[in-house]
Amino acid sequence: MKDQKVYEVSRVLNAPLSLVWKVHTEVKHMAAWWGPAGFKMLKNDLDFRVGGVFHYGMESPDGHKMWGILTYREIVPQTKIVTVTSFSDENGGITRHPMSNVWPLETLNTLTLTESNGKTTITIRSVPLNANEEECNMFNNSFDGMNQGFGGMFKQLEDYVSDINK
Secondary structure, three states: OOOOOOEEEEEEEOOOHHHHHHHHHOHHHHHHHOOOOOOEEEEEEEOOOOOOEEEEEEEOOOOOEEEEEEEEEEEEOOOEEEEEEEEEOOOOOEEOEOOEOOOOOEEEEEEEEEEEOOEEEEEEEEEEEOOOHHHHHHHHOOHHHHHHHHHHHHHHHHHHHHHHOO
């Protein structure tokens, strides 16, 4: 789609890059901060390698279950992680967004990390992948909600790295 927008969000964490990398690449750490605020992790399988996946299940405070899967497309140690991200079922099959039948089935997410003076900037860029015009329009019009979602997750990440960086 020629008018496709790129969603981008950044956060500076008061933690060294090596720690921020570690909490993105080890399953025990992902389970502690990944996902929307208030959700409980039900399952988290991580095969951190190109072609590997992070398959997870979460439960909201009101009992709603949600599944997702990230397939690792590119990994540059301490610098970049590129994933194809989708909602999924319990078995890892790609599904529609639980609240939207026009959300793209896949998004391409690029996470980059840079360090300066002991602080790490994390940036996520996201675009629809293999999406039709209606799905692209839905994505383009959802940045406010994405800001809320990533904001909550970044807060959890920030609190988590602060706790383990003491």
